[in-house]
Amino acid sequence: MSREPVPPGQFDHARVEAAVRELLVAIGEDPKRDGLLDTPARVARAYEEMFNGLRQDPADVLTTTFELGHEEMVLVKDIELASMCEHHLVPFYGFAHVGYIPGPSGRIAGLSKLARLVDVFAKRPQVQERLTSQVANSLVDLLKPAGVIVVVEAEHLCMTMRGVRKPGAKTVTSAVRGQLRDATTRAEAMSLIIGR
Numbered sequence: 298m299s300r301e302p303v304p305p306g307q308f309d310h311a312r313v314e315a316a317v318r319e320l321l322v323a324i325g326e327d328p329k330r331d332g333l334l335d336t337p338a339r340v341a342r343a344y345e346e347m348f349n350g351l352r353q354d355p356a357d358v359l360t361t362t363f364e365l366g367h368e369e370m371v372l373v374k375d376i377e378l379a380s381m382c383e384h385h386l387v388p389f390y391g392f393a394h395v396g397y398i399p400g401p402s403g404r405i406a407g408l409s410k411l412a413r414l415v416d417v418f419a420k421r422p423q424v425q426e427r428l429t430s431q432v433a434n435s436l437v438d439l440l441k442p443a444g445v446i447v448v449v450e451a452e453h454l455c456m457t458m459r460g461v462r463k464p465g466a467k468t469v470t471s472a473v474r475g476q477l478r479d480a481t482t483r484a485e486a487m488s489l490i491i492g493r
C-alpha cells in the first residue's frame with residue numbers, strides 16, 4: 298500500500314477501502330462474509346463525508362456578508378454539530394453557539410454561514426478545544442468583528458461507550474475574542490446562550 302500522503306484537496310477512496318479491509322482482518326473479522334462485503338466502500342463514502350472539512354477553506358464559506366451598520370451582538374445558538382475525536386476516531390456531538398459583535402464597518406455574515414463555518418472545522422479529526430478556537434479565529438480573520446464568542450458543548454462517545462464510561466458527561470469549551478472578553482458583554486452573551 299502507498300505510504301505517500303494524499304495530495305491536498307483529495308480523498309483516496311481505494312486506500313480507505315484497503316485500510317478498512319485490513320482493519321476488519323486485524324480485529325478478527327472476515328471481510329469476505331456477506332454482511333461485510335460492501336463495508337469498506339461504505340466506510341470510504343462515509344469518511345469522505347465525515348471528513349470533508351479537510352478539503353474546505355473557511356474563506357469559501359463566509360462569502361455572503363452584508364454592510365448593515367449593525368453594531369450589536371448577533372448570536373446563532375444551538376447549532377448541532379457532530380465531529381470525530383482525533384484520539385479514538387469515534388464521534389463527539391452536541392451544539393455550538395456562535396456570536397459576534399460586528400466591527401466598525403458593521404459587516405455582518407449570512408446567518409447560515411456561521412453554521413457552515415462550524416461544519417468546516419467539525420468535519421475533521423478534532424479535539425473540542427481546537428474546534429472551538431478555530432471557529433472563533435476564522436470569524437476574527439474573515440469578518441473583522443469587534444468581538445467573538447464560541448461555546449461548544451458536546452458528549453464524547455470515547456467517554457461513553459468505552460474507557461471511563463460516563464454517559465451524559467458534557468464537555469463545555471469556549472473561545473472569546475475582542476470585546477467579548479469584557480465581563481459584562483461576555484455575561485450578556487452567556488445569558489443568551491444559557492437561556493433556552
Ligand SMILES: Nc1nc2c(ncn2[C@@H]2O[C@H](COP(=O)(O)OP(=O)(O)OP(=O)(O)O)[C@@H](O)[C@H]2O)c(=O)[nH]1
Pocket residue numbers: 382383384423424425426453455456459460461
Ligand atoms: N482535551 C481533550 N481531550 C479529549 C478530547 N477527546 C478525547 N479526549 C481525551 O483524550 C485522552 C486520550 O488519553 P489516552 O490516555 O492517550 O487514551 P486512553 O487510554 O484511550 O484514555 P481513556 O479515554 O481515559 O481510556 C482521553 O482522556 C480522552 O478523554 C477532546 O476533544 N479534548
Ligand SMILES: [Zn+2]
Pocket residue numbers: 382383384385386387453455456
Ligand atoms: Zn476520544
